[in-house]
Amino acid sequence: MLQNKKIVLGVSGGIAAYKACALTSKLTQQGAIVKVIMTESAEQFVSPLTFQALSRNPVYTDTFDEKDPEKIAHIDLADWADIIIIAPATANIIGKMASGVADDMLTTTLLATKAAIYIAPAMNVNMYDHPAVVNNMKQLEAWGYHFIEPGAGYLACGWIGKGRLEEPESIIDAVRKHQSRSELLAGKKILISAGPTRERIDPVRFFTNRSSGKMGYSLAEVAANMGADVTLVSGPVALETHNRRINRINITSAEEMYHVMKEQFVHHDIIIKSAAVADYRPKITYDEKMKKQTGELHIEMERTKDILQALGEMKTDQFLVGFAAETTTPLEYGVKKLQKKNLDAIVINNVNMVGAGFEGDTNVATYVNKQLQQEEIQLASKHDVAQKILTFIARDMKDGFSEYS
Structure with missing residues (x-):
């Protein structure tokens, strides 16, 4: 998995820097091509010459030491890397990365790269538990x-607790496993709907539901990390997308989501409808704010279009996944x-x-494919639940549960 991979190893200033020597070796x-960047503080613990001898490549320590006048070193290195590993990662370097600080060779390279970045923290247990460090991570x-x-x-430091840099073998194993997962959906185009819809009554009132969009957004982020190109069709939520592989389309109503999902459907391999779409909307809407009146208010409702049903009827070789939130x-x-709407799987x-x-930030679910094979997903963060769902989807597509191959 790491054969011929171009890896930048960032070494920051902690006593665990000595382990970075073994990691480089x-x-x-493993067959990786390793280039090391050291912070000024790291040089207080290990000599650059050590890393040069172990990697058989130049070691970078100074942003302004331009070894090749035809290239800007930190940009060239950022573009060259397939993988960047920060080990050890001190509280200081983690804080700089979270704040977008670029004041040395390592931090400028990190801001400029599009490579996968792995961070292996090492610090005192109290520092690791400090709210500032926790928030930065x-x-x-x-x-x-x-x-x-x-x-x-x-x-x-003499304390006993969490904060010791993981062993080099474990770091390599973690990177290898993640790299394997990151290729699971490589080349796939995934369409995901997320969040609620709002069905307008008048300029200031609407019907909606409690969906936060967190599950759909987790699916989008994890799918992008697995190598997929993701289109996320989102109702109104207070969430952001950060991955460059996610194209976000914002909608408000069920009708808008219906048209966007139908339009996008044929361009994607996998479609996951996790949005909580309104089943009904007011039959009559008002351009002016409704005034308060005495007595009861009756609002006549009409059905919205069944998006999942429509997509199931359109389906040719796409892998279509629905969600069912029940009590x-x-x-x-x-x-x-699953069976009525011609789905390949349902969560x-x-x-x-x-x-x-x-x-909430957690979820519990059962994944069922069209062969009625069930997978229980125990209580976990929505990120971890998303990872399991997408792994099952990748497995089922590979096993031929969909015509897509």
Whole structure:
């Protein structure tokens, strides 16, 4: 997996820098081409000459040391890399990355690259647990950076706890496994709907639901990290997309989502309809704000178009996945929906379960394909649930559960 991969190893200033020497050696033994960038602080622990000898490549320490006048070193290195590993990653370098600081060779390269970035933290246990560090890591994760968690044990500072740089073999194994996953959907085009819709009553009022869009956005981010080109059709939510492989289309109403999904459908290999689309909308809408009146208010409702049904009828060789958020006999209803709407798979939620449903950061689900093979997804973050769902989809497509190959 790492044979001939071009890897930049960023070494920041911590006592664990000595482990980066072994990491450089083992990556080279795996067939990777390794170039090392050291921060000024890292040079206080290990000599650049050590990394040069182990990697058999020049070591970069100074942004202004331009070895080739025809190239800008940090841009050239950023473009060259397939993978960047930061090990050890101190609290300082993590803070700089999360804040967009570019004041040395390593941070300028990180801002300029489009390579996959893996961060292996190493620091005192109290620093690792500090809210500022925790928030910085969350920010980087949201941007698509990958963390290799530190181990727990006796630290150089004398404390015992989490913060010890993971062993070189474990870092390589984590990178290898992620690289394998990142190619799982390479070349695939995925269409995902997410969030709620709003059905207008008048200029200031609308009907909607509790969907936050978090599940759909997690699916989009994970799919992009797995190598897919993603089109995300989103209702009104307070979420952002950060991955360059995600093309976001914003809509408001069920009618708008219907037209966009139909238009985009034929251009995609996999379609996942995770949006919570309104089943009904007001039959009459008003251009002026409705005034308060005495007595009851009655609003006549009409059905919206069934987007999933329409897509199932259009389907040729696409892999179509629906969601079913239920409170009563969810599995029975979900399987009926799977078969009635010509789906290849369905993700079934019992929204009454603790940790499942709308607005939260976790989910519990059952994935069922058209062969009625069931996969239980236990309580986990929506990011991890998305990863499992997309892995099952990739498996089912490979096994021929869809005509697509």
